[in-house]
Amino acid sequence: MRSAHPGEDALDTILQLVLNGLAVGCIYGLVALGFVLIYKATELVNFAQGDLLMLGAFTCYMFVVWYGVGYWVALALAVALVALFGAVLDATILRRVIGQPQFSVVMLTIGLGAIFRSFASIAWGSEIYTLPTPFSARATRVAGVAVSHEYVSIIVGTVALCAVLYAFFTFTRVGLAMQAASQNQLAAYYMGIPVKLMFSLIWAISAGVAAIAGVLLAPVSLIDINLGFIGLKAFAAAVLGGFGSIPGALVGGVTIGLIELFSGAYLPQGFKDVAAYVVLLVVLAVRPQGMFGAIVRKKV
Amino acid sequence: MRFVFKTSYAQDLEIFRDDVQRNWYVALLVGLLVLPLLIPAYLVDVSLVFIYGLCGISLMVLAGYTGLVSLGHAAFLGIGAYTHVYAIHDLGLPWVVGVALACAVTAAVGVLVGLPALRMTGVYLSIATLAFALIIQEVLTRWERVTGGLKGKPVDKPVVFGIYLGGDAAFYFVCLAFLIGALWLTGNLLRAPTGRAWVAIRDSEIAAQSMGVNLAVYKTSAFAYSAALMGVAGALFAHKIGFLAPDIFTVLLSIQFLLMVVVGGLGSLHGALFGAVFVALLPVAISQARDAVPAWLSALASPLGKDAGAATFLAVDRFVKKPGLEPGLFGLILVLFILFEPLGIYGRWRKIQLYFSTFPLYKRATFRRQKSYMRSERLR
Incomplete structure (x- = not known):
């Protein structure tokens, strides 16, 4: 459909890009949120976050396609399973390296990520799968822009999840205890907060968020064992938002998503794939504390 | 337990602790020199161990001694390999010049990466080097005029000063010579003021700074030295694999290098070599x-x-x-x-x-x- 005014076409393209960029950015934001939650609490950086996302997508796929469970039930089951897995991971393995040099933590989570990918390829095979969802391949035209339901589901899902998490951290006792445990472990212990349990719960939430992101992402990008590499771009989002700030992670994710889509449309080929990393390097070189500056230089 | 009673400063400058230790290393060297006669069929694999050893030393200097963890060392290897092959194949330069260029170019890139690294600590640096490696991989894929893109780039056999060194045994000795050279240089560097400054930075940046260690100079020099070693390793690696393609120098290779230094033992040159043997044999x-x-x-x-x-x-x-x-x-x-x-x-x-x-x-x-x-x- 050619429109009468040449300017309108460009506007439609831009709106389309904004919508898709927002959706992709929400996924980055959710993964980055997982990084930030864990980092704020335990100062560990979880390089396996993207692989938890992959596990979430695969688990949901397994329930929907292999066992014929409904989409919403499968989503709930996948999130619960991956969250439980995150908590077990913290209680058994990651707690042992708290306080050790950050290098060992980085290597440990990278190793865990490799194990997860290997597990996925053995359990589910290394083919590429599509997850059928209630939103698949449907679109509504709003003001000349094709609004795909998959993208809308991502945006709505992210907003809803953020609202739930915000309410949880601000209004519930457990949420407040978690905030306290991340702010000052020792003081939290004195107040009678079970800090270790809180950390396991934070890992569970973070893994559950990753699983939701994976299930939301699945209809847009196909499921395969390398889905987890999206975690690398989410690093850019987390750093851009200033690695310790939860709103920063989301804003950073959306920014990275928009930058990526626009550079794919208007810059030469190849820039789309590296745009996130270029932004990451520039931010680290120019303003390492990110947009929301939650990191301060260590003083003696 | 043996104690060495030192009576002169000259003794302090010795590379080996005592005669026993030196004799063991001499025995090892003799063993490596006669190895081509014993296992001619496996020489190519042993050469790969030597090249991995160079990579291990390179990353050990950076991660094990200076405490800067790089998740993007495969990118330096790739830059070294492509520079070397471009120099000797497309520009027709002599082999030695190719290696020197590979070394110089990677060192320069190392400085470029090292400069922003001054402002980052710990895990930020790992993330930044990871991003750098992913960008370099994309550049290697897209810059087809130089790298051949996804079609790849064939590598000529090494000819040094008109002498053909493409045979298994000859290449084995080339790799061995480079490895021994790198070990000698790095070993000496690490017990000199430069190495001490690197270790001081690893243990506490703030303490090192208060003792007068110039963080900017020593962090960038660690990056440059490590990258230069990686460049040399890349030149040799190019000849070993015989065909360059961008998907060789992936993040997984970088992680393999890190596996090498962790499994070998962080903070020792022995560890780099043990790790190289381990990763090659695994x-x-x-x-x-x-x-x-x-x-x-x-x-x-x-x-x-x-x-x-x-x-x-x-x-x-x-x-x-x-x-x-x-x-x-x-x-x-x-x-x-x-x-x-x-x-x-x-x-x-x-x-x-x-x-x-x-x-x-x-x-x-x-x-x-x-x-x-x-x-x-x-x-x-």
């Missing part, structure tokens, strides 16, 4: 195990019944032939080493040595890690 061991393990397990299960043996064989055989198993095994080894032997193979070797030299008096507590509480990097 795929061989895995492929051997793929053939052997199903047979063993079916032999174990066969007393349970005639069918049990055959069924076990089939099930295990199908499991071990799955393609995704190998990276997972690498990951598992990494996790186990970090949890149970953070000092790596070299650390274990030191423990065994100490056990025998102090025989009845060995205390496990000598190597026990100090219990540490979480050291916060935030001040809020």
